[in-house]
Amino acid sequence: MAVAALGVIRTGLAILSFASTQFTQFDKSDGPKVAFNFYIGSDGAKDPDNPNGNTLSNAGGNLPDIRIWEDNSDFIKIQTNDKNKCADGSVVCKSSIEDVEVQPTYTLFTANDDAMCIAYATVNFPGDTSKYATTIGGWARTCSEKFEGRGGSWYYSDIYVQPQDGASFKTECAWIDADGDQPTTGISLHWPEYDGSKGLPNSTNVDYFCNNNAVLQFHTEQEPKGINFWTKKRNIFSRNPSVGYATTPADAMVKRQRATEARAKRMTSKHARSLVKSASEDHAAKELCEAKTSAGPSFVSYQDRQFCHMETKTLYPLCEGVKTGACFDNEANTLKDLGGVKRRAFPDLEFVKVTNWS
DSSP: OOEEEEEEETTEEEEEEEOGGGSOOOOTTOOSEEEEEEEESOBTOOBTTBTTSOOBOSSBOBOOEEEEEOTTOOEEEEEOOTTOBOOTTOSEEEEEEESOOSOOOEEEEEOOSSOEEEEEEEEEOGGGOOEEEEOHHHHHHHHHHHSTTOSOOEEEEEEEEEESSSOOEEEEEEEEOSSSSSSOOEEEEEGGGGBOTTOSOSOOOTHHHHSOTTTEEEEOSSSOOEEEEEOSOOOTTOSSOOEEEEEOOGGGOOOOOOOGGGGGOOHHHHTTTEEEEEOOTTOOHHHHHHOTTBOSSEEEETTTTEEEETTTTEEEEBSTTOOSSEEEETTTTEEEEOSSSOOOOOOOOOOSEEEEEO
C-alpha cells in the first residue's frame, strides 16, 4: 500500500506517493525498532532498470548519525554511523535503531566526515505502526531559493519521485557533511508534519516548512546535538506556536576530533574532475549555475544545451550550433574558443569521471 507524503516540487507543496517497497520491510521476527532508508543521489547509484548505466561519484558518503526524540521532547536514543558507508552501487542505504518501542516523531540526522547527498528519506515507526517520507533534497533547494539563510546545499539527482497527481520527476539531493566540504552539518524534522494522507493543508505555502525549525531545519553548527520542538498542541498553521529546544543527554554525546584544515575544503573542488550529463527535462544547467547554494560536479544539460562549470559557476553553450565565442565541446569534454569575441581565460578541465543520465 502506497504512503502519501508531503514534499516539494518546483511549483510548491505536493502530495507524493511512496510505494511500500521504498520503506524497510519488517519481519515478524524483528524486535521493536525504528528503521530509516536514505535514497542517495547517487554515489554509484545504478538504475535498477539499467544496471550497466553510469553513476555519480562522491555523493554517497557516510551514513549520518541519527538521534530520535518523542513528541514531548524526551530523548530516546542515538545511532552512530561514522564507520558505516553506503556501498558502491547503492541506490538506498539503510539504518535502524533497535529496542525502540515509543514513537520517535522528531529526528536529527548529523553528518560524518564523508559528504552524502540525500534525495529523500523514509522512516518506519516501531511495530510498523506509521510510515513517513519526504524529499529532503527538494526542501534544501526550495527553502534556500525562497528564503535567504534557509535550506541547504543541493545538487540534481537521478532519483525519481511520484506525485499523486502528475508525472514522476527527478528530485534534487541535499548535501550533508561534517568536515567542511559544504555548510550543512545536520538536518532535523518532525515526521508527522509530512503526513499526506489527509490531503494538502489549507495553505500550500512552503513558508511554514522552511521557516519553522521545529518542522524542518538545515543545521550549520559543528556537530549538531539538539532539535527545536513544539511545546504544546497547536493549530498546524498558527502564527506563534510555542517552541522549545531539546538536546542530547550528556551520557549519549559523541566526542570527535575534527581537523580544522579539513573544514576549509570546498565541495566543488572535490568534484573538479567529475562531469554529469543529463537529458532530463527536470535538469537545466543555467538553473544549477545561477543557484547560490548548489554544489557538486560540473554539469551538461541537453535540455537547455548548456554546460555549467561548477567551480567558477560559469555557463557556456554547447558548441554544436554555435558560430562564435567560447563554448563547450561535448565530444572532447573541453572548452573551445570559436573566435569573434574577446578571448577569456579558460579553466583547466580534465574530467576523469563522466556520468550520463537519461
